[in-house]
Amino acid sequence: MNPVPNSGNAPFALSVLDNAHTAIGQSVQEAFQEVINLAQLSERRGYHRFWMSEHHSMPAAATASPQLMLARLIGETSKIRLGAGGVMLPNHAPLVIAEHFGMLEALAPGRIDLGVGRAPGTDQMTAAALRRHHEANDHFPAQVDELVGFLNDDFPAGHRYSNVHAVPGPWQAEQNRVPDSVSIPDVWILGSSPYSAQLAGQLGRPYAFALQFGDADVSQAMDLYRRSFRPSQYLDEPYSLMSIGVVADDDAEEAYRQALTAAMAMLRMLKRQSYSLLPPEEVEAYTGSLQEKYILESYIRRFVNGTPADVAAVLEEYHRQAQIDEIMLVTMGQSRQAHARTVDLMADHYGLPEL
Template structure:
C-alpha cells in the first residue's frame, strides 16, 4: 500500500447476538489490526441502532485500547452537537491520560440518529449550527488555553488530543481547511461529493488556521469498503452476504426479508439506490484489492485510507485484515 491504512469498525451486533458478543468481536478484530500494523481503529457514535454497539463511544474506545498495545484508538466520530465540548474534553482527556499518544478524536455535526431519538437526547436540531464554534471551544479545553476563564477540563487540559473533522459534504471539507485540521470523508457510504470535497479541502487548506499545529499541512482521509479473500469465489460470496445485510438494514427495519425477497429488493430501483451507497468498495484477492486501494487513494489524493470491513463472517473479517496488513502478516 502506498498510504497508511486504518480501520473503521461499525461495532455490529448480529441478529440473535448479545451486545457483549459484538463488543468482544470488535476487540478481537482490533487486536488483529494492532498486530498487522494498521495506523488506527475508530468507532462511531450511533443511537437507537439495535445492531451497533458503539453508542457510548468513549467507553468502547477505552475497552479496545485496554486490550491492544500499539494501534491508535479513537472516535470516527463523536457527534459533537449531542454533547458539551467540556464533557468531551474531560472524556478524551481521561482516555489520553490512560493511553498516552494513542487517542484520536474525530468530530461530526450530525446527530447520529433519527429525529425522535434526537429529541430523546434533549436536542432540537439547532445544535448543529454551533458546530464550528464548539470545535474551537473543545480544542481550547484540550490545549492550555481554556476558552472560558476559570473553566478547565480536568483531565484534558494540555493533552492536545488530535482532532479530525468528519463529513460527507463540502461543509466539513471547508471547515477543516479553514481551521487547519485533518479531514476524513465518509465515502464508504456517501460517495457523491468525494472528489469535490477532496479538492475543496486541499485548495482551501490554511496552514495558519486557528487550530493548526506548528507544521500543519492537509491530511485527507478517505473511507472505503474492503473485502480481501484467498480466492475470488469466497470474496464474491462474502460481498453478497454483506450487501444483503446492508439492504436489510436500510429497507427492512420492521421486518426480516427472506432470501427470495432480498433478491427482489436487490433488483428494485430503491434497492439499487441503497447499494449505490457502497460505490467505493474494493473486493477480491489480496493483489486485486491492493491495486484497487492504491488506485483509489491516488485518484482522490488521499493521505490515508480508513477501511470498513465488508466480510460477513468473522474468520473472513480477520482474513481481510491479515491479507491487507501493512506489516504483511498474511
C-alpha cells in the same frame, strides 16, 4: 500529529474502523469480544490506527459510546493509535467530550484520536431523544471551537468559560505543578461533504472523508480541503484520510456475499426498517423490486469487495485521483470472521510490518 509509520508496499498509510457490528444470531458480548480481537489483530499486523464509530438505536451497530470501548481497548493493545471516528459532537456537551478524551489520553499518552462529526448517527426521532434540536448542525463550528478550548484550556480572558476547566487536562497539570505531564488528543474533522472539507482546512486540522456513507466526490472534497488549508499549531501541512467499506477474501464470490449483507442492511434502513445484518443465505433469497435491486447494487459498488488484489486496485485508484494520505478500511459483512480476513489479507497484500 505523530509521524505515520512504515506502511509496507502501500502508497498510503493503512488503518481500520470497526462499527461493532452485531449480526443476526450474535450477542453484543460476542461482538465486543470480536472488536477487541480485531483491534489486537490490526495492531499485530502493523495498521496505523483503529477507530470506533458512534451510532444510536441501530441493532447492528453496538457502539453508542466509542469512548467507552476505547477505554477497554487501551488495556488490550499497546502501540496502535485508538480513536473515535467519530464522536457526533452536536449530540454532546463539548466539555464532557473534552473530559472523556482527556482521560483516554492520560491513560494512553500519544495514542488517542478524537474525530468529530456533525451528523446525528441515527434517525430523527432518536436524535430528538438525545436532546438534539433541528439547528444542531448549524452550530458545529462553534462547538468544535469550544471543544478545542476545553482540551487546550486556552479560552481568552473574558470568555464565559475562561474559569471552566476540563479535568484531566492542562489546567489540572498546572495546578499540580506538573505541566509537562499532559498531552492532548489529536482532533480530526470528519465528514462527507464540501462543508466539512473546507472547515477542516480553515481550522488547520486533519480531515477524514467517510466515503462509506455516500457517493460524494472525494477528489473534489480533498482538493477543497487542501486549497482551504491554513497551517496551524496542530498541523503544518494538510493531512487527509478516506474511510471506505471493504470486504476482502481469497474467494471473490464470498467477499461479494458478505458485502451484500451490508448493502441489505442499508436498504432496510432506507425502508425505515431496522439496520440489521442478515445471514448471506437470507439476503440472497430476497426477491425485491427493481428499485430495491438497484439500491443493493449501488451499495455493493460502493463497498469495495473482491480478492486482495481487486480491493487494492480500487484503493490505489482513489489514492491516485484524490491524493489521500491514509485509507481506513471499514470492515464489513455479516460474519465477524470476514472482518478479520479483510484485515489479515490486506496486510499480507501490502506487506505491512508485523509487530
